[in-house]
Amino acid sequence: MKVLALIYGDEAKWETVSEQDREAIYAKYRAFGEQAGGKIADGARLASTRSATTVRVRDGKTVVTDGPFAETKEQLGGFYLFDVGSLDEATELAKSIPGQTVEVRAAREDES
8 A cells, every 4th residue: 555654844944954953854864764664665855845836726727826835834845655554554654754744644546
């Protein structure tokens, strides 16, 4: 089963973190990746929300705006795509991700 783990954090706070502290945080993510072993199918750190574009289609009209979908206290900063046996297994893995908030959501897989 494929499960997406969305990692949220305070982007403004991250920008104030020293390079030394960032490296320590990156080391925690690398350690998590090693701990998770072959259960991570993919993952990435995302660029700043300043580079985001939102596309909305309403009543057949498309509106493209700069920035994220909504203003929030925490922004989506990265993700892991897990390939695991159950949502419970994904939730246990997510507990070790060094993010502030992690949303775990199963992907809908079409049955062939």
